[in-house]
Amino acid sequence: MEHPRRTGGSLASPATLLGRHAELVRFAVVGAGTFVVDTAVFLLLENTILEPKPVTAKILAVLVATIVGYIANREWSFRARGGLARPREATRYFVVSGIALLVNAAPLGVSRYVLHWAVPHVSAFSEQVADLVSAQVVGTLLAMAFRWWAFRRWVFPAALAD
Numbered sequence: 001m002e003h004p005r006r007t008g009g010s011l012a013s014p015a016t017l018l019g020r021h022a023e024l025v026r027f028a029v030v031g032a033g034t035f036v037v038d039t040a041v042f043l044l045l046e047n048t049i050l051e052p053k054p055v056t057a058k059i060l061a062v063l064v065a066t067i068v069g070y071i072a073n074r075e076w077s078f079r080a081r082g083g084l085a086r087p088r089e090a091t092r093y094f095v096v097s098g099i100a101l102l103v104n105a106a107p108l109g110v111s112r113y114v115l116h117w118a119v120p121h122v123s124a125f126s127e128q129v130a131d132l133v134s135a136q137v138v139g140t141l142l143a144m145a146f147r148w149w150a151f152r153r154w155v156f157p158a159a160l161a162d
Helices: 012-019 023-046 054-077 086-114 126-156
Strands: none
Touching: 012 126, 023 126, 054 086, 054 126, 086 126
């Protein structure tokens, strides 16, 4: 049998691909929304009351986004999964999210306190760029991959495995 791309045959339509990966697409949409919440809260706190404490600002931002994420993931992304009692599910969600919070904040901590990408070692602009890249790009991507794996395995299992 020849490959469809080589013979001019049709590949799966976008709708078919979305259907097969609907859970991942919903998880990504929720993630995009919580990324906006996380970024807005982080920038607000880091540039106001928590200016000298960027890691604390990041942790608080992730906590706010985590609460929003639990509701959205439970009610939309993983609505067809589960089977765990809500208190147990919520506990697992917040434990996994707590670990993900550490994963998310670690690159910012390394950037600031190991690599010293902060004023007076670098310009204020460079510090802001380093903070955004380490916290909002590197940290978020690492935490997202961890959450996807852990949520599917422990928080919203396909079948009750307890």
